Amino acid sequence: MAQKPAQKPAQKSAQKSAPTPSRLTVLAGPTAVGKGTVTAWVREQHPEIWISVSATTRRRRPGEQDGVHYHFVSDDEFDRLVADDELLEWAVVHKGARYGTPRRPVLDALAEGRAALLEIDLQGARQVRERMPEALFVFLAPPSWEELVRRLVGRGTEDEAERERRLETARDELAAEPEFDVTVVNRRIHDAGERLVELMRSGTT
Ligand code: 5GP
Numbered sequence: 001m002a003q004k005p006a007q008k009p010a011q012k013s014a015q016k017s018a019p020t021p022s023r024l025t026v027l028a029g030p031t032a033v034g035k036g037t038v039t040a041w042v043r044e045q046h047p048e049i050w051i052s053v054s055a056t057t058r059r060r061r062p063g064e065q066d067g068v069h070y071h072f073v074s075d076d077e078f079d080r081l082v083a084d085d086e087l088l089e090w091a092v093v094h095k096g097a098r099y100g101t102p103r104r105p106v107l108d109a110l111a112e113g114r115a116a117l118l119e120i121d122l123q124g125a126r127q128v129r130e131r132m133p134e135a136l137f138v139f140l141a142p143p144s145w146e147e148l149v150r151r152l153v154g155r156g157t158e159d160e161a162e163r164e165r166r167l168e169t170a171r172d173e174l175a176a177e178p179e180f181d182v183t184v185v186n187r188r189i190h191d192a193g194e195r196l197v198e199l200m201r202s203g204t205t
């Protein structure tokens with residue numbers, strides 16, 4: 001007990017006041033809210049921002065490139081990454097595949113003074129908050145629940161059972177909004193992306 005680290009929330013508020021351009025930002029939010037699209041917009045419009053490439057055991061979708069959108073790995077390889085403590089966080093998402101953030105590239109980007117962005121699910125965001133409480137936690141919200149459902153159905157990349165699973169996850173994820181430092185509503189990709197970059201730049205909420 002004597003070796004327990006200082007309370008993390010206190011550390012966090014101390015660091016909140018000092019803008020740090022090389023800060024880590026975590027973007028999370030319900031499924032199908034458009035996290036991937038906003039992140040893709042940031043990648044294209046703001047190449048100065050470093051964006052983490054996650055490892056995943058899910059299958060590659062058409063148009064996705066290994067090493068660009070994800071590192072597509074086998075279950076055995078993911079087991080190894082976990083066993084060797086190479087992941088900053090990891091989670092089973094939508095009760096299916098595993099996804100995780102390779103730790104070393106994140107630390108390297110921050111050490112180089114780059115603003116770094118992780119686009120991950122809520123479980124992962126909670127783990128990062130435990131380990132790197134000084135990060136900025138941004139919740140990407142839909143304009144409404146109806147709009148979220150429309151986006152989820154409209155995407156058409158999942159079957160019925162998968163969609164139901166994702167909706168269930170989305171309900172829980174929406175309820176987590178108060179855990180975040182700031183909410184960005186994704187009405188238009190461009191506006192949400194600009195707001196995200198602005199928050200990353202200012203280093204404060
Ligand atoms: P998709 O399979 O549609 O690309 O992503 C499914 C979900 O996995 C999204 O909510 C996305 O944010 C999440 N995700 C992607 N990479 C990671 C990661 O490295 N860690 C965690 N915890 N979630 C991730």
